[in-house]
Structures are given as structure tokens and as C-alpha cells.
Amino acid sequence: MNAIEITGLYKQFPGKRMTKVDALKGLDLTIAAGEVFGFLGPNGAGKSTTIKLVMGLLRPTSGRAQIMGMDSNQAESRRHVGYLPENPAFYDYLSAEEYISFVGSQFKMEAALLAQRSEDVLKRLDLWDARKRPMRGYSKGMVQRVGLAQALVHDPDVYILDEPMSGLDPIGRALVKDIIFDLKARGKCVFFSTHITDDVEKVCDRVGVINKGELLVVENVETILQRGVQGYSVFVMNPDGAKEELFIEKAHLQAFIQQSVVNQQSIEKIEPRRKDMEAFFLEIVAQ
Amino acid sequence: MTTIIRITLKGIFRDRVFQGIMVTACAFLLIPVIASLSMRQVTELSLTLSLSLISFILLLLAVFLGGTSLWKDIERRYTFSVLGLPLSRQSYMIGRFGGTALFVLLAAAVLGVAAFAVVSYSSAIYPTDRPIVWSTMAICILFDALKYILLIAVAFLFSTVSTSFFLPVFGTIATFLAGGVTQQVFEFVNSPASKALSPLVKKLATILYYLLPNFGAFDLKVNAIYSLPLPFEGLLLTAAYFVVYVGLLLSAAATIFSRREMR
Ligand SMILES: Nc1ncnc2c1ncn2[C@@H]1O[C@H](COP(=O)(O)OP(=O)(O)OP(=O)(O)O)[C@@H](O)[C@H]1O
Ligand SMILES: [Mg+2]
Numbered sequence: 001m002n003a004i005e006i007t008g009l010y011k012q013f014p015g016k017r018m019t020k021v022d023a024l025k026g027l028d029l030t031i032a033a034g035e036v037f038g039f040l041g042p043n044g045a046g047k048s049t050t051i052k053l054v055m056g057l058l059r060p061t062s063g064r065a066q067i068m069g070m071d072s073n074q075a076e077s078r079r080h081v082g083y084l085p086e087n088p089a090f091y092d093y094l095s096a097e098e099y100i101s102f103v104g105s106q107f108k109m110e111a112a113l114l115a116q117r118s119e120d121v122l123k124r125l126d127l128w129d130a131r132k133r134p135m136r137g138y139s140k141g142m143v144q145r146v147g148l149a150q151a152l153v154h155d156p157d158v159y160i161l162d163e164p165m166s167g168l169d170p171i172g173r174a175l176v177k178d179i180i181f182d183l184k185a186r187g188k189c190v191f192f193s194t195h196i197t198d199d200v201e202k203v204c205d206r207v208g209v210i211n212k213g214e215l216l217v218v219e220n221v222e223t224i225l226q227r228g229v230q231g232y233s234v235f236v237m238n239p240d241g242a243k244e245e246l247f248i249e250k251a252h253l254q255a256f257i258q259q260s261v262v263n264q265q266s267i268e269k270i271e272p273r274r275k276d277m278e279a280f281f282l283e284i285v286a287q
Numbered sequence: 288m289t290t291i292i293r294i295t296l297k298g299i300f301r302d303r304v305f306q307g308i309m310v311t312a313c314a315f316l317l318i319p320v321i322a323s324l325s326m327r328q329v330t331e332l333s334l335t336l337s338l339s340l341i342s343f344i345l346l347l348l349a350v351f352l353g354g355t356s357l358w359k360d361i362e363r364r365y366t367f368s369v370l371g372l373p374l375s376r377q378s379y380m381i382g383r384f385g386g387t388a389l390f391v392l393l394a395a396a397v398l399g400v401a402a403f404a405v406v407s408y409s410s411a412i413y414p415t416d417r418p419i420v421w422s423t424m425a426i427c428i429l430f431d432a433l434k435y436i437l438l439i440a441v442a443f444l445f446s447t448v449s450t451s452f453f454l455p456v457f458g459t460i461a462t463f464l465a466g467g468v469t470q471q472v473f474e475f476v477n478s479p480a481s482k483a484l485s486p487l488v489k490k491l492a493t494i495l496y497y498l499l500p501n502f503g504a505f506d507l508k509v510n511a512i513y514s515l516p517l518p519f520e521g522l523l524l525t526a527a528y529f530v531v532y533v534g535l536l537l538s539a540a541a542t543i544f545s546r547r548e549m550r
Contacts, residue, residue, distance in 0.1 A: 013550075055371050057549040075375040083371035089364040091294065093301040105290045106372040134301075150368070 001069050003158045003189035004031040004054060008063035011049055011213075023049040025213040026063065031191050033157065036184045038200035038221075039193040041210035042285055047193035048086045050210070051162050054191075055083055067158060079107070082151030086162035086193075088143060092136040096127050096146050099135065100153050107154040114153070121149040125175070140167045148176065159183060161192040165199060177203055197277040201225070207277075209284050216284050224280050235269040236260060247273065288382040291374070295356070295386025304351050312344055315401045319409050329413040330406065331512055334424070337402035338508050342431055344398060345391055346463065349435040352387050353442030354455035357544075361450075366549050376545035384443050384537060388436045395432035399425060417514045427511035430522070433529050434505035438463055440536040441500065447543040462499065469496045470503035500532055 011024040024046045031037045041047050052058045054065045056072040070077035090099050097118065104114035122128050125145040130138065135146060144167040151159060164180075165173045180203045183190050194200060200207045201221060208218040231249045234256065238244060248256045253270075260267055299305050315337065322333035357380070360366050369379060403421070410419060441462050445455040473496040475481055476489050504525045510517055 052367075052549065057367060057370060059546070059548055075373050075378075078371065078373040081371075081373075083368075085364075085367040085371060087364075088368055090368050091298060091365055092363075093298050094294070098297075102290055102294055103372060106374055147368070 001033060002030050002066075003033045003035070003068060004029070004160075004191055005066040005069075006030070006050070006054065006063070007065075009050065009053055009060055009065055010062045011046075011053060011058065012061045022213050024053070027210075027213075027215055029208060029215060029218065031189060033189050034184075034187045036180060036190045036203055036205045037192070038204035038207040039191065039210065040195065040197065040200055040207055040281055041193070042195060044212075045210045046213040047210060048162055049213075051086075051160055051191075051193060054160060055081075080157045082154065082156045082159045082161075084147045084151045084159075084161040084164055087166070088147035090135055090143065090146055090150070093134055095132050095134055096122060096138075096142075096149065097131040099146065100150055103150045104153050107156075109154055117153050117155065121152045124152075124179070125149045141169060141172060144168055145172065148179070152179070157188055159188060159190045159192070161190065163194055164192050165194065165196065173199075197281045201277040209281060211285050216287070221277075224277065231273050233269075233271045233273050234267060235271075236265045236267050239264045243268070288378040288385070291379060291382025292386040292389060295383055296390055299352060299387070299390050302352075304355075305348075308344055308347050308351075311347070312340075312398060312401065314340060315398075315405055318405050322409055323413070328415075330410040330415045330419070333409040334402075334406050334419065334512050335508070337405050338424075338427065338431070338511060341395065341398045341402060341428060345395060345432060345435040346438075348391055348394060349438045350442065350456060350459050350463070352390065353439035354446065354459050355452050356383050356387055357443060357446035358449065358452045358455055361549070362452075370549060376547075377541040380443065380447070380541055380544045381537060384439065384540075387439050391435050391439065392432050395428055399428045402428070420511075420514045423507070423514060423517060424511045426517060426522070427507040430505045430507050430525065433526070434502050437500055437502075437505075437529055437533055437536075438466075440533045440540070444536050444540040444543075447540045447547065463502070465495070466500045466502040468503075469499050469501050472496065501528070504528065 006027050006029040009024055009027040011022075013021040013023050015021040027046075027050060039047050039050070049058065053060050054067065054072055055078065056074075059073070065072040067077040068080055091102075094102070100118045100122065101114060104118060109117070119128075122131050125148055127142065127145055127149060130142060135143065138146070144164075148161075148164060151161065164176050168176065177199070180190055180192070184203070184205075204221050206218060206220055207224070209216045231247055232253055234246045234248050234253075236244050236246060246256075257267065318333050318336045318340070322329045322336060325332050360369070360383075370376065402424070406419060406424070438459060442455050442459040445458040449455055449458075472492050476484065476492045481489065504521070507517065509515065
């Protein structure tokens with residue numbers, strides 16, 4: 001079964017003076033179970049709109065979204081989902097610990113397991129010391145961490161994260177990447193939005209690029225990076241001991257290596273030089 | 288849903304509105320003093336003042352807690368996180384309502400105990416001709432609480448269609464004021480004295496009478512103050528009215544809220 005299935009999803013918002021804003025124009029997208037999918041797009045592209053439609057917070061103008069085969073307008077479709085909203089806010093009179101246990105009980109977790117998992121996620125997200133304080137006094141990054149903790153606590157199969165790294169310091173960002181890696185290793189599905197290409201390159205299996213409400217490409221990250229290889233930086237040592245860095249085009253690499261043997265150059269290192277994800281993203285969005 | 292109720296109660300206890308209102312409740316301490324100034328019917332007066340104070344506090348709670356509960360959740364974007372859980376809109380809303388209603392009942396019980404203390408203190412010093420019937424007083428407070436729970440349901444219905452707190456808060460106050468006089472207006476319209484009124488006005492008044500909640504029936508203060516017997520059948524009817532009316536309000540609110548978009 002697919003984790004997320006989006007078919008012909010269309011969303012119109014009422015704009016100024018009777019006009020309509022097309023936030024999403026017929027999106028089709030399928031995310032398999034166990035897949036890590038990066039949803040990439042500039043500001044206002046329609047990422048959050050898509051996610052809110054999938055979570056049943058908005059109603060589609062037409063089309064539909066399903067999670068684990070269940071329509072998004074049913075509360076039960078969210079039974080196996082950990083959701084992190086964009087710039088999340090939680091009942092600020094509760095402490096992180098109280099909120100996590102509230103979430104756990106909504107997922108009908110058994111008390112002992114909940115206590116254990118709650119401790120795990122709070123420690124993992126570095127909230128352990130602050131866990132008893134009301135969230136009113138939390139910093140932005142701490143609230144974001146609570147958001148991640150509450151998405152993880154019930155150990156769901158599907159994670160829907162709207163800009164999981166936003167508001168986090170470099171340590172937090174690295175931690176989120178780590179967490180996503182872990183989830184991937186454990187066969188979980190992660191669907192997350194971002195506009196930072198680097199995040200996608202490191203952790204995703206596939207990436208979709210959306211702009212102005214339209215999905216422009218869906219591609220394997222591997223393929224993009226492969227296709228992006230344009231040539232190689234070759235570090236050689238000449239017979240006289242002098243070192244040199246040469247740029248060799250992809251097609252010429254084989255010939256160069258043979259030639260270097262003839263020239264008695266020794267090759268120390270070969271590094272692929274690629275057009276990275278950032279370039280890929282900018283190119284597509286600019287089209 | 289029970290967890291939503293629990294969370295709601297926790298929120299109210301930690302809320303500043305609640306704490307402010309509890310300070311108001313300290314006015315109970317003044318009641319015997321004020322009542323004794325009158326020199327006559329001190330106990331009746333302290334009973335009247337106690338019941339009115341309870342009514343006033345419950346009204347404040349109903350308007351401010353009922354009118355802002357959903358609005359605050361939407362405004363502060365708590366709905367995104369909470370409705371992202373496997374929780375239906377209906378159970379979320381009913382849970383929010385249940386928590387607020389339960390709190391009003393609790394507050395009524397606590398205030399009732401305070402009123403009990405105040406009145407027994409007064410009656411010990413200034414004995415009355417007619418003994419106070421405590422059960423009547425308790426039932427009076429209970430029906431007062433039911434009245435405000437009904438008002439909370441009205442506030443929730445307003446909240447589901449509104450994007451600001453303006454309609455829920457002021458709409459609720461307006462409903463409360465109008466609902467307090469519908470009975471009198473209805474009786475006037477159907478009396479010979481209203482001949483001069485145009486039939487249209489009469490029709491309108493009658494429609495409003497059936498549409499607006501009728502709070503008059505919940506008022507048992509006179510019975511409590513003068514220890515008059517309670518109209519038993521009337522009370523049953525009022526209780527049934529309460530159940531049906533709240534049921535209708537909540538179903539309408541739940542239907543609207545479940546179609547609402549969280550933007
Ligand atoms: N409630 C709303 N009313 C009207 N228009 C809206 C509403 N929400 C979003 N939009 C419009 O829909 C489009 C997509 O917005 P969306 O929030 O999905 O973007 P996004 O990809 O998440 O951007 P960002 O990276 O800035 O978070 C934008 O043009 C936005 O103006
Ligand atoms: Mg967004």
C-alpha cells in the first residue's frame with residue numbers, strides 16, 4: 001500500500017475582491033511506504049497547502065488525498081501519521097512533557113510505553129531539562145523541537161513534516177537529518193517540505209519540485225546527482241614531484257588515465273565535479 | 288475526547304481570566320457585612336446577594352471561556368497541531384465544550400459551598416421566620432449553572448462561524464440579554480394589552496420566542512430566597528428543554544466546524 005496518494009488535487013483560495021488564488025493546480029503524487037521524499041519549492045509554491053490538504057485541515061476544491069489508503073477527510077487516516085505543522089504552536093500553558101503525553105493518549109498508547117517513549121524523544125530532542133516548564137517560555141527552536149518530539153512519540157509509519165529544520169540551529173539541523181536517516185533505516189515513510197536543497201540531497205530517496213502550484217519534476221535524488229556529474233577533478237603528481245589539479249571532462253576520463261600511465265604521472269585522487277541539487281533546483285524553477 | 292476535556296480544564300485553571308474571576312469571588316466575604324447593614328431580612332438579603340453573585344460569576348465564565356475557547360485555538364494556531372491528530376473535528380469541539388461546561392459546574396459547586404457558608408453564618412446571627420431550604424438553594428444554583436452551560440453552547444455555535452472573538456463574545460451577551468426577556472415579551476404579545484402592535488411585530492416576537500433560548504425558566508431565585516416549594520414538573524420540563532436545546536446547538540456547531548478550513 002502506498003503511504004500517501006494524491007490525485008488531481010486542486011485548491012483555490014478566495015483572493016482579494018472576488019478573485020481566486022490557485023494555490024494548487026491539479027497535483028498528482030504518490031509516495032511509497034518506506035520512502036523518504038523531499039518536497040522542494042520556493043516560498044508560496046504550495047507546499048504547505050498540499051500538506052494541509054493531506055492532513056485534512058483544508059478541504060480540496062477538487063481531487064483528493066489519501067493516507068494509507070484512507071481519505072484525508074477521515075480522522076482515522078491520521079492514525080499512522082506523525083505531523084509537524086509549519087511554524088507549529090502548541091497549548092502554551094502545558095509543559096512539553098504534558099503535551100507529549102496528551103498526544104500519546106490521543107494515539108491510544110499504553111501508559112508504560114508512552115512514558116518510556118516520551119522520555120526517549122524528549123532526551124533525543126534535547127528538551128529533557130525543559131520538559132516541566134510551560135511551553136509559553138520556550139524559544140522558537142525549542143517549540144520546533146517539541147513539534148518533532150510529538151510527531152515521533154507514537155512511532156508512526158508515516159511522517160509528514162512541514163519544514164522540519166526551520167528555526168533550528170546547526171546542531172538541531174544535523175539532528176533532524178540524523179533522525180530522518182534513522183527513520184529511513186527502519187523503513188518508515190517521510191514526506192517533508194523544504195526550500196533548502198542541501199537537506200534534500202543528503203537524506204532523500206526522491207525529490208519533487210513544486211512552483212506556483214504545479215509539480216514540475218519528480219526524480220530520484222541518485223539520478224539527479226548522477227546526471228549532474230559533468231567531469232572530474234584529478235589530482236596528479238608529475239615525475240618531477242610537482243603536484244597538479246586538472247579538470248577532466250566525463251567522456252575523457254578513461255583516455256586521461258591511460259595517458260597518465262604513459263606520461264609517468266601518478267594519480268593521487270579523482271573527485272567527481274557535479275552540478276549540485278541547488279543548481280538543479282534553480283534551473284527547474286527558472287524555467 | 289476525555290483527554291480534550293482534561294486539557295481544557297487544565298487550561299482554564301492556568302488561565303488568567305479564571306484567576307481574575309476567582310478574585311471576584313472573594314466578594315463573597317463582603318456579603319454578610321453588606322447584608323447586615325440593611326438591619327432587616329439580613330439572611331434573605333445575603334441569600335439574594337450570594338445567588339446573584341454566583342449568577343454573575345458564572346455569566347462571566349460562560350461568556351469569556353465559552354466565547355474565546357475555539358477562537359483562541361484557531362487564532363493561536365493550536366488547531367493545526369491538535370487537528371493533525373487522529374481526532375475528529377466533532378470530538379474536538381464537543382471535548383472543548385464538555386471541558387468548559389464541566390468547569391462551570393465545578394465553579395457553581397464551589398461557589399455554592401461558599402454561598403452556603405455565608406448564608407448559614409448570616410442565619411445564625413439573624414434567625415429568619417421561614418427556615419432556609421438548603422436543597423432548594425442547591426437546585427436553584429444547579430439550574431443557574433445549566434442556564435450558563437446552554438449559553439456556552441450558544442457561544443460555541445457563534446465561534447464556529449466567526450473568525451474573530453467579536454461575534455462569539457458580543458453575540459453571546461446579546462443572546463443572554465434577549466433570552467432573559469423572551470418570556471415576558473411573548474406573554475405581552477399574546478395579551479390583550481398588545482392590540483396596538485402590528486401583526487408583523489407579533490409574528491416576529493413569536494418566532495424569536497421559539498428560536499432564542501428561554502432563560503426565564505431556569506430562574507429559581509425567588510423559590511430559594513423565600514423557601515417556596517419547587518414546581519417539580521416545571522423543572523423536569525426545563526431540564527428536557529435544556530437537553531434538547533443544547534443538543535441542537537451542538538449538532539449545528541459540530542456540522543459547521545467539521546466543514547471549516549484551518550488556514
Ligand atoms: N489562507 C489563504 N488564503 C489565501 N491564499 C493563501 C492562503 N494560504 C496560502 N495561500 C496562497 O497559496 C499559495 C501557496 O501557499 P503555501 O503556504 O502553500 O506556500 P509554501 O510553499 O508553503 O511556501 P513557504 O515556503 O513560504 O512556506 C501562496 O500563493 C499563498 O499566497
Ligand atoms: Mg510553507
